[in-house]
Amino acid sequence: MGGVTTRLRVLDDGAWISVNDDRKVRVSELWRLDAPDLCECALTDLVVENFQSVGVDGSTVEVRVYGQCIACGAAGTTGWIPVGRVRGSEFAEIDRSAVRRVRR
Amino acid sequence: MPTDVENWKSEVYGNEIRDHLFEFAEEGFDSIPDDERDAWFERFKWWGLYHQRNGQEGYFMMRIGTPNGVLEPGQLRTVGEIADEYARGPGTNPIFGDAYADFTTRQSIQLHWIELSDVPAIFEKLEENGLSTQQACGDSWRNIVGNPVAGKDGQEVIDAWPVINELNETFKGNDDHSNLPRKWKVSVTGSADGSGQGDINDLAFEPAYKAVGGGGGGDGDEGGDEGEIEDAVGFNVRVGGGLARNEPRFARDIDVWVPPERVPDVAGGLSALFRDYGDREDRYNARVKFLVDEWGAAEVRETLQEEYVDFELESAGRDVREEYTYNAGEGERNDLIGVHDQKNGENFVGLNVLVGRMGATDVLDLADLAAEYGSGEVRLSQRQNVIVTDVPDDALDEFLDEPLLKHYSPSPSPFMRGSVACTGTEFCSLSIVETKNRQVRFARWLKANVDLPTDVDEFHVHLSGCTASCAQPQIADVSLRGMKTRKDGDPVEALDVGLGGGLGENPQFARWVTQRVPVDEVPGAIANLVESFAAERDEGESFRAFVARHDDDELDAFVDPEETDYEDPMMHNTKRTWYPYAENDSMEDAPSPPADD
Numbered sequence: 001m002g003g004v005t006t007r008l009r010v011l012d013d014g015a016w017i018s019v020n021d022d023r024k025v026r027v028s029e030l031w032r033l034d035a036p037d038l039c040e041c042a043l044t045d046l047v048v049e050n051f052q053s054v055g056v057d058g059s060t061v062e063v064r065v066y067g068q069c070i071a072c073g074a075a076g077t078t079g080w081i082p083v084g085r086v087r088g089s090e091f092a093e094i095d096r097s098a099v100r101r102v103r104r
Numbered sequence: 105m106p107t108d109v110e111n112w113k114s115e116v117y118g119n120e121i122r123d124h125l126f127e128f129a130e131e132g133f134d135s136i137p138d139d140e141r142d143a144w145f146e147r148f149k150w151w152g153l154y155h156q157r158n159g160q161e162g163y164f165m166m167r168i169g170t171p172n173g174v175l176e177p178g179q180l181r182t183v184g185e186i187a188d189e190y191a192r193g194p195g196t197n198p199i200f201g202d203a204y205a206d207f208t209t210r211q212s213i214q215l216h217w218i219e220l221s222d223v224p225a226i227f228e229k230l231e232e233n234g235l236s237t238q239q240a241c242g243d244s245w246r247n248i249v250g251n252p253v254a255g256k257d258g259q260e261v262i263d264a265w266p267v268i269n270e271l272n273e274t275f276k277g278n279d280d281h282s283n284l285p286r287k288w289k290v291s292v293t294g295s296a297d298g299s300g301q302g303d304i305n306d307l308a309f310e311p312a313y314k315a316v317g318g319g320g321g322g323d324g325d326e327g328g329d330e331g332e333i334e335d336a337v338g339f340n341v342r343v344g345g346g347l348a349r350n351e352p353r354f355a356r357d358i359d360v361w362v363p364p365e366r367v368p369d370v371a372g373g374l375s376a377l378f379r380d381y382g383d384r385e386d387r388y389n390a391r392v393k394f395l396v397d398e399w400g401a402a403e404v405r406e407t408l409q410e411e412y413v414d415f416e417l418e419s420a421g422r423d424v425r426e427e428y429t430y431n432a433g434e435g436e437r438n439d440l441i442g443v444h445d446q447k448n449g450e451n452f453v454g455l456n457v458l459v460g461r462m463g464a465t466d467v468l469d470l471a472d473l474a475a476e477y478g479s480g481e482v483r484l485s486q487r488q489n490v491i492v493t494d495v496p497d498d499a500l501d502e503f504l505d506e507p508l509l510k511h512y513s514p515s516p517s518p519f520m521r522g523s524v525a526c527t528g529t530e531f532c533s534l535s536i537v538e539t540k541n542r543q544v545r546f547a548r549w550l551k552a553n554v555d556l557p558t559d560v561d562e563f564h565v566h567l568s569g570c571t572a573s574c575a576q577p578q579i580a581d582v583s584l585r586g587m588k589t590r591k592d593g594d595p596v597e598a599l600d601v602g603l604g605g606g607l608g609e610n611p612q613f614a615r616w617v618t619q620r621v622p623v624d625e626v627p628g629a630i631a632n633l634v635e636s637f638a639a640e641r642d643e644g645e646s647f648r649a650f651v652a653r654h655d656d657d658e659l660d661a662f663v664d665p666e667e668t669d670y671e672d673p674m675m676h677n678t679k680r681t682w683y684p685y686a687e688n689d690s691m692e693d694a695p696s697p698p699a700d701d
């Protein structure tokens with residue numbers, strides 16, 4: 001949007017996603033995912049262990065994470081999952097309890 | 105594409121970081137431009153400073169690298185004084201208070217809550233006393249580890265201490281080896297007990313005999329007693345061990361024996377090989393263990409021979425691995441706690457430091473006792489314990505009666521002595537659960553409530569907050585690793601449980617048999633496991649052997665998680681706090697960075 005570039009980084013050996021030099025999204029949270037590629041649960045209940053990469057699609061910040069579904073034990077790296085939005089230089093994290101859909 | 109870290113390293117790295125560090129310290133934490141902070145924090149690691157986690161802005165963990173865990177007379181006192189004066193911050197630990205030192209699994213020392221503005225004064229004091237933080241973290245030669253009682257140990261094959269010293273002199277601050285693709289962990293051991301834990305390092309030198317010169321040749325298996333006397337003593341070389349990231353590897357034998365005087369050439373050759381061929385595009389794949397996976401041991405040897413050393417490498421000699429006992433789950437000297445003979449007739453006394461953490465006052469008291477009863481020297485083991493050396497026979501009883509040794513016991517309960525724990529959510533960004541204080545609570549509960557069979561006096565429980573495995577969980581009898589689960593629908597901290605790991609002649613990683621046990625059910629799970637072990641073991645069978653002859657499902661059934669009267673006050677997400685033990689622990693209540701003065 002409007003030429004504002006957003007600096008996105010995976011920091012601290014995969015512990016944080018930083019947006020414009022602020023650590024914004026952390027590991028060790030539980031995320032609900034609609035991720036049929038990762039496991040067979042209706043909803044994956046993922047412990048976020050490690051961020052692998054971060055990118056942006058339009059205004060949506062997306063990550064690929066390594067983690068484990070605590071319902072079935074399946075572990076692996078996800079596809080791109082939305083974690084928040086950037087507007088101008090502001091970042092808003094998606095509600096932690098929201099169900100996230102793997103986008104690509 | 106090179107990673108952010110590689111880009112930052114290519115701009116400034118190694119020794120030159122120090123000038124910048126001192127400048128920032130002089131001008132204050134706020135003088136680091138916001139958009140350069142991450143780059144500088146990454147670089148500061150090379151000088152042993154690790155910025156603490158979110159919510160603890162402006163405070164650093166400082167790691168002091170003590171080669172082989174050796175603290176010369178007076179040095180422990182220096183550490184205690186620095187901890188007392190500088191390792192204090194806004195958070196107070198409910199078990200350990202303020203101002204403490206952590207003795208680590210790689211024979212180093214960590215202090216917390218260090219402010220940038222104090223760094224020059226601390227460095228000056230450390231360096232005046234022969235201590236250093238150089239390369240304690242970051243992508244280069246880390247603290248060199250080994251048998252902590254090298255040079256003194258009654259059962260030593262070769263004294264590794266001069267070799268370690270020379271490596272340390274050669275590769276600390278060495279511009280050719282200061283920017284590697286990732287950390288480089290080296291172990292050099294001269295004793296026959298395996299206490300250098302070479303198998304889990306990037307590069308390991310282990311004692312071995314070799315008939316050299318005169319065309320005698322042979323790998324020594326045929327060597328009779330007379331042959332042994334003529335054998336030269338040196339080291340076999342293994343490469344590519346490490347525990348992190350769900351990808352544990354034992355170091356692999358590259359079929360090389362080196363005499364002590366050539367260790368620096370071979371070690372430097374291998375570190376240069378790693379520098380040149382390691383993966384700088386992907387930090388997860390950067391450790392040399394992955395290069396060894398890809399190439400195989402033979403190609404590592406060949407490349408070392410062809411490109412990095414200018415003499416003919418010998419093939420491996422006859423090792424003494426069958427004598428290894430350290431952390432092996434069986435036999436004497438599973439650790440170095442208690443009273444042991446030195447070569448010179450004096451004694452070294454290993455004292456248990458529960459989870460490696462010791463308050464500054466106790467550090468100072470211990471330094472005094474070491475000077476009073478021994479030479480003043482103290483050494484650190486890879487099981488997070490301390491060893492007082494050079495205690496003569498006639499001073500032993502009085503030393504053992506000292507009140508301080510009630511807390512740091514030379515004959516602790518098996519659950520106390522077996523405990524190892526990493527840093528965890530208290531300070532570490534990667535952690536998923538609280539660790540050190542929890543392991544203290546676990547150990548105390550187990551000691552009060554669980555009886556091991558009378559002939560079993562050691563039982564190792566290692567707790568790591570995540571898969572980085574800093575507490576070396578995969579090589580314990582019971583391995584605990586941070587996870588999450590839901591209990592009655594609510595997210596709680598949990599632990600994966602692994603069993604049967606250990607080192608020794610044939611090292612074995614733990615098998616992860618039970619997943620995601622809510623933390624308050626873990627002590628009950630261990631109690632039930634020990635009960636099954638006691639009931640079903642063969643006579644005299646070690647726990648490790650017991651685990652080895654059962655399959656994962658059987659073991660999972662033995663674990664049997666259960667609530668008990670153990671209560672865990674840290675079940676919630678301790679990561680969402682600025683400091684888990686603060687009264688007002690939410691991120692909004694986080695202190696601002698320390699004011700500069």
Ligand code: HEM
Nearest residue numbers: 013208209210211212304346347348527532533572573574
């Ligand atoms: C803030 C973050 C971290 C803290 C506080 C921390 C703390 C520690 C401590 C206290 C030790 C003993 C170390 C020594 O004396 O050199 C250690 C060792 C270790 N660390 Fe970390 N560490 C951190 C990050 C990491 C990361 C990111 C990794 C891996 C990607 C890692 C992997 C290990 C491993 C595997 C060991 C020991 C086991 C071995 O010998 O291979 N640590 N760490």
Ligand code: SF4
Nearest residue numbers: 526532535569570574
């Ligand atoms: S094992 Fe994980 S949680 Fe523990 S100190 Fe290492 S990186 Fe942190």
Ligand SMILES: [Zn+2]
Nearest residue numbers: 039041069072
């Ligand atoms: Zn699932």
